[in-house]
Amino acid sequence: MLAARGQTLAVAESLTGGLLGAAITAVPGASAFFRGGVIAYATELKAELLGVPRELLARHGAVHPEVAAAMARGVCRLTGASWGLSTTGVAGPDLQDGQPVGRVFVGLCAPGGAESARRFALVGSREEIRNSTVIHAMSLLQAAIGEHKG
Amino acid sequence: MLAARGQTLAVAESLTGGLLGAAITAVPGASAFFRGGVIAYATELKAELLGVPRELLARHGAVHPEVAAAMARGVCRLTGASWGLSTTGVAGPDLQDGQPVGRVFVGLCAPGGAESARRFALVGSREEIRNSTVIHAMSLLQAAIGEHKG
Numbered sequence: 001m002l003a004a005r006g007q008t009l010a011v012a013e014s015l016t017g018g019l020l021g022a023a024i025t026a027v028p029g030a031s032a033f034f035r036g037g038v039i040a041y042a043t044e045l046k047a048e049l050l051g052v053p054r055e056l057l058a059r060h061g062a063v064h065p066e067v068a069a070a071m072a073r074g075v076c077r078l079t080g081a082s083w084g085l086s087t088t089g090v091a092g093p094d095l096q097d098g099q100p101v102g103r104v105f106v107g108l109c110a111p112g113g114a115e116s117a118r119r120f121a122l123v124g125s126r127e128e129i130r131n132s133t134v135i136h137a138m139s140l141l142q143a144a145i146g147e148h149k150g
Numbered sequence: 151m152l153a154a155r156g157q158t159l160a161v162a163e164s165l166t167g168g169l170l171g172a173a174i175t176a177v178p179g180a181s182a183f184f185r186g187g188v189i190a191y192a193t194e195l196k197a198e199l200l201g202v203p204r205e206l207l208a209r210h211g212a213v214h215p216e217v218a219a220a221m222a223r224g225v226c227r228l229t230g231a232s233w234g235l236s237t238t239g240v241a242g243p244d245l246q247d248g249q250p251v252g253r254v255f256v257g258l259c260a261p262g263g264a265e266s267a268r269r270f271a272l273v274g275s276r277e278e279i280r281n282s283t284v285i286h287a288m289s290l291l292q293a294a295i296g297e298h299k300g
Contacts, residue, residue, distance in 0.1 A: 011168070011189065017180070018163065018171025021189040025167025028243055028276060036195045039161065039171040041186035045229060079195060093178055126178060 001145050002033035002083070007111060009141070010081035011037035012050055012071040014062060014088040015104065020134050035079045040071065046088075050074030061097030062088050065117035068107030073115045084109035085141050087133050091126045102129055106137045108144055151295050152183035152233070157261060159291070160231035161187035162200055162221040164212060164238040165254065166280050166287075173284050185229045190221065196238075200224030211247030212238050215267035218257030223265045234259035235291050237283050241276045252279055256287045258294055 002009055011020050018039050024030055038049050043062050046052040052070040060067065071086035089104030090096045102122040109115040120136055122129045152159055161170050168189050174180055188199050193212050196202040202220040210217065221236035239254030240246045252272040259265040268290060272282045 013168065013171070015175075016172070017175025017184075017186075018161070018166075018168030018173075018189065021163070021168025021191070022166070022172050022280075023168075025165075025191060026277065026280075028241075030167070031191060034167075034191050036167075036189040036191035038188055039168065039186040041171070041175060041181060041184050042229075045186045049228070078199070079192075091178075127176065130172075130176075 007082035008033050008035050008080070009083045009085065010035045010075045010079040012075035012084060012086040012107070013037065013039050014041060014046070014071070015091040016087045016130050016133050017041055019130055020085065020087060020137055023134050023138065035081045037075050037079060046071060049078065051077065061099065063090055063097055063099045063103055063105065064088070065105050065107075065119060068105035068117040069109070069115040070107070072107035072109035073113065076109045082111045083141065083145070084115075085137055087137055089120075089129075089133060091129045093126060104129070104133050104136075106133070106140050108140060110144060110148055157232035158183050158185050158230070159233045159235065160185045160225045160229040162225035162234065162236040162257070163187065163189050164191060164196070164221070165241040166237045166283050167191055169280055170235065170237060170284050170287055173288065185231045187225050187229060196221060199228065201227065211249065213240055213247055213249045213253055213255065214238070215255050215269060218255035218267040219259070219265040220257070222257035222259035223263070226259045232261040233291065233295070234265075235287055237287055239270070239279075239283060241279045243276060254279070254283050254286075256283070256290050258290055260294060260298055
């Protein structure tokens, strides 16, 4: 769908650590629309590379809808992609910033710059939570592309 | 080993598209040493984000040992990590820049800034070549850490 529209995609990944990009590039021909992105695993990289406001990170930690939205917007700006897709959350097994395992936010930035985030409460092992995050992120993107006027 | 030394790691991924970061972060506690990195799938991102010289990319394409080494050096500079590990190559099924499927370079940047690259000729499907690249990259890093004076 993206290639047909001449649009591109970039990712900004925290808890998935590269798994989202890996899923997208598992298919030959991904280079027609996928530019790449940033694995912002360390909190500082979310600020330094993606421009997530430091006061936002200091106030709420990295697992927050505004952080997810800012990551998506930031990776679009950094890479020049039309669409940005981001993940932040707690894969476990330990809590993070006092937030429960399985709390995940997926951020999305659409062409024109409107960004949003959706919250998920996922269950399972670390591996299952990370895999579920990728599936939810892809579904969210697919729905958004379908609704967006190309 | 890295956490015990107080050293950090970042990745710069082309053909693996995030798979290397995903493998590293599959293990809980990766945040003790893993900072993140860049998925530089599009050639332009190798220049724009990682500082790979444009003339190098224009002359040799992206599948070249000097490109791999420059990607590793670039991601260390960008993220402040002690170690940088990079991948570039042809996952297939099609040739790229006239280079055969399975030709892969893994780049490594060690603390202090010395960078190198190693060439691999991998066989198998796209999935197998990408998975093999991750395994070879991790082995190369492990050997280099073992040899390096912490």
